Amino acid sequence: MWPLQSRPSKCTDNAHMESFFHTLKAELILGANFQSGEDLKYAFGRYINESYNRTRLHSWIGYCSPMEYERMAALKFICPFYRGKIIVH
Numbered sequence: 001m002w003p004l005q006s007r008p009s010k011c012t013d014n015a016h017m018e019s020f021f022h023t024l025k026a027e028l029i030l031g032a033n034f035q036s037g038e039d040l041k042y043a044f045g046r047y048i049n050e051s052y053n054r055t056r057l058h059s060w061i062g063y064c065s066p067m068e069y070e071r072m073a074a075l076k077f078i079c080p081f082y083r084g085k086i087i088v089h
Helices: 015-029 037-052 066-074
Strands: none
Touching: 015 037
């Protein structure tokens, strides 16, 4: 898995992936000792499915976890015009 390289004069077109790979390195890879490629694949899948997509706080949804954001959206406490900010009436 390799981060994509940005095209000349398009420095922000890849910012979201650069941010993801930085988070991946910091939270999963640095300090870990994988015995095989299969171990790494398993750890990566587990990280994505159990941590990154479910419990990790994301700035683009108002520092909520994706599961909490979806729960609040289902209860209609999220205003889509304010990028994930919680609106309580």
